[in-house]
Every structure is written in C-alpha cells, then in structure tokens.
Amino acid sequence: MNTMTTTTATTTAVLDASGVTMRFGGLTAVRNVDLTVNAGEIVGLIGPNGAGKTTFFNCLTGLYIPTEGKVSYKGTVLPPKPHLVTQAGIARTFQNIRLFSNMTVLENVLVGRHTRTKEGLFSALLRGPGFKKAEQASHARAMELLEFTGLAHKAKHLARNLPYGEQRKLEIARALASDPGLLLLDEPTAGMNPQETRAAEELVFAIRDMGIAVLVIEHDMRFIFNLSDRVACLVQGEKLVEGTPQVVQADERVVAAYLGTPFEGAPGAEEAAEVQAAEDHAAEDHAAEDQTTEDDADAPSTTRTNRTEGDTP
Numbered sequence: 001m002n003t004m005t006t007t008t009a010t011t012t013a014v015l016d017a018s019g020v021t022m023r024f025g026g027l028t029a030v031r032n033v034d035l036t037v038n039a040g041e042i043v044g045l046i047g048p049n050g051a052g053k054t055t056f057f058n059c060l061t062g063l064y065i066p067t068e069g070k071v072s073y074k075g076t077v078l079p080p081k082p083h084l085v086t087q088a089g090i091a092r093t094f095q096n097i098r099l100f101s102n103m104t105v106l107e108n109v110l111v112g113r114h115t116r117t118k119e120g121l122f123s124a125l126l127r128g129p130g131f132k133k134a135e136q137a138s139h140a141r142a143m144e145l146l147e148f149t150g151l152a153h154k155a156k157h158l159a160r161n162l163p164y165g166e167q168r169k170l171e172i173a174r175a176l177a178s179d180p181g182l183l184l185l186d187e188p189t190a191g192m193n194p195q196e197t198r199a200a201e202e203l204v205f206a207i208r209d210m211g212i213a214v215l216v217i218e219h220d221m222r223f224i225f226n227l228s229d230r231v232a233c234l235v236q237g238e239k240l241v242e243g244t245p246q247v248v249q250a251d252e253r254v255v256a257a258y259l260g261t262p263f264e265g266a267p268g269a270e271e272a273a274e275v276q277a278a279e280d281h282a283a284e285d286h287a288a289e290d291q292t293t294e295d296d297a298d299a300p301s302t303t304r305t306n307r308t309e310g311d312t313p
C-alpha cells in the first residue's frame with residue numbers, strides 16, 4: 001500500500017488517457033485504450049494504417065469527443081474542446097500539414113502564440129502600450145522558436161514556399177509557441193529524407209530536454225525505436241502491446257501486424273504451403289539422384305549416410 005502511494009507520488013503523469021473508445025457508426029476506430037505519458041518521457045505510438053492512431057490523437061485534443069473514456073492532463077480531466085486543450089498545455093502537429101500557406105513563417109508561429117497572449121481585440125485595435133509590449137514579447141519568442149527549429153533564416157518566407165521537411169518543422173515551431181507541457185506529433189518525418197529524419201530526431205530530443213513530454217506517431221520504426229522511452233502498438237483500434245522499444249520490436253504480434261505474416265487459415269497461407277511442399281519435394285528428389293551418382297561419404301543426406309555406413313569396412 002505504502003509502495004503504491006510512493007510510486008504514484010514519484011511518477012508524474014502529464015497525460016493520462018483511460019478507457020478511450022471512439023465509434024463512428026458501426027466502426028470502432030479506438031477501443032478502450034489506456035495510455036499515460038510521464039514528465040520527461042518520449043512515448044511512441046505505432047500501428048498499421050487505419051489502426052486508429054490519429055483518431056486517438058483527435059480524442060486527446062478535443063477534436064473528437066470520445067464515445068467513452070476520459071483524458072486528463074496533469075491530473076485534471078480535459079473538456080473535449082480543442083482551444084481549451086491547447087490552453088491547458090497540449091499542443092499538436094497534424095499528419096496532413098495544416099499551415100497558413102499565404103502567411104509568412106514568422107506569422108504562422110505568431111498564430112500559435114495567441115493562446116498565451118492576454119491582449120484582446122480592443123487592445124489590438126487601439127494598439128496601446130500593453131499591446132505593443134505583448135507584441136514585442138510574442139515576436140521575440142517566435143524568433144527564438146524559429147532559431148530552435150532551424151528556420152530563423154526563413155522567417156519572412158511564405159509558408160507555402162518552404163520545402164516539405166521545413167513545413168513539418170514549422171508546424172512543430174507553431175505548436176511550441178503555445179508553451180505546451182505535452183507535444184503530440186502525428187508522423188513528423190513523413191516525406192522527409194534520411195538526413196531530415198535524423199535532424200527531426202535530434203529536434204525531438206531537444207524538445208524533451210526543454211521539459212516538454214512528447215507522444216509521437218510514426219511509421220519509421222528506426223526513428224521511433226531510437227527515440228522512445230516507451231512504445232505502444234495499436235492494432236485495429238486496440239492497444240496490442242506496450243513496453244520498452246526492445247520489448248515491442250521483439251514482440252511476435254507486432255512483427256505480424258506490420259509484416260502481415262500469414263497466420264494459419266489466412267488467405268494465401270495455403271498457396272504458400274503448397275509452394276513450400278513442392279520445393280521440399282524437389283529438394284528430396286535431387287538428394288536421391290545425388291545418392292545414385294556420387295560416392296561421397298561426407299554428404300549430409302540421411303539415406304546417403306546409411307549407404308556409406310554400409311560401405312564402411
């Protein structure tokens with residue numbers, strides 16, 4: 001009992017999702033998923049296409065109201081409203097990049113900052129001293145984030161003119177502008193080349209080192225297993241496995257879910273078995289032919305061994 005209390009006190013759950021279920025009509029996209037992310041952690045979320053990963057993110061961020069279950073951030077249950085979730089401290093990026101393409105890089109980051117500025121519409125219209133000060137502070141913070149993500153030299157470029165990899169980085173910079181305690185990344189390296197992916201890995205480590213916990217969805221297994229302290233695998237909406245990268249990558253069910261290893265009775269398994277049987281049969285025939293034509297005592301065939309034994313003086 002005491003041990004339990006101590007454990008709870010020492011590990012701070014930044015995110016605690018419990019029993020999250022999301023149904024769309026007859027389709028259950030996410031089924032009874034529990035997941036926690038603790039302070040200082042990078043947690044990976046993997047699973048085949050259509051497993052429910054993005055839907056789960058949407059449930060965490062208030063874009064969807066889960067059919068069942070609840071989501072807490074630092075011990076407080078979150079209302080399922082995106083702006084309240086952002087205000088509470090969860091920021092995210094999107095699988096399909098969502099930038100204001102006709103705004104500059106800097107302006108995109110400033111937009112991400114608005115949840116943290118108190119200055120309202122009137123203050124902005126009047127452009128009083130409060131507004132000026134807030135604007136300067138926001139600008140400075142946005143430039144800091146552009147430095148951090150390596151985009152400062154592109155501050156004045158239109159977002160739509162950035163190469164794909166940099167647009168992904170800009171999404172991260174914009175998400176960081178809301179000063180989150182938890183960052184959710186949905187396939188941050190999709191469309192990146194290997195060098196960009198490596199740089200993205202370093203960026204995520206740096207974000208974690210800033211004291212922001214990270215939950216990341218990715219299909220790039222090398223990226224996810226390098227990065228994560230813990231990995232959870234969703235398959236058909238359910239959490240199949242959760243553990244250290246070592247445990248998860250060795251799990252037969254995870255391998256099967258990704259590689260589609262045919263299970264007994266699966267379509268195609270029968271044909272594969274027939275081909276295998278035919279190959280085995282052909283190999284046996286070859287071995288039999290060899291026996292009759294060769295006199296090699298070291299050959300590995302059982303029948304041949306018997307024969308050589310017979311020949312042995």
Ligand SMILES: Nc1ncnc2c1ncn2[C@@H]1O[C@H](COP(=O)(O)OP(=O)(O)OP(=O)(O)O)[C@@H](O)[C@H]1O
Binds near residue numbers: 051
């Ligand atoms: N708004 C929606 N209405 C109906 N069905 C949906 C909706 N959003 C997602 N789905 C369905 O839920 C399932 C899970 O989709 P989701 O996008 O969460 O998968 P995913 O794991 O993110 O896949 P991917 O790796 O391809 O991004 C799919 O069958 C999808 O068609």
Ligand SMILES: [Mg+2]
Binds near residue numbers: 053054055095
């Ligand atoms: Mg997805």
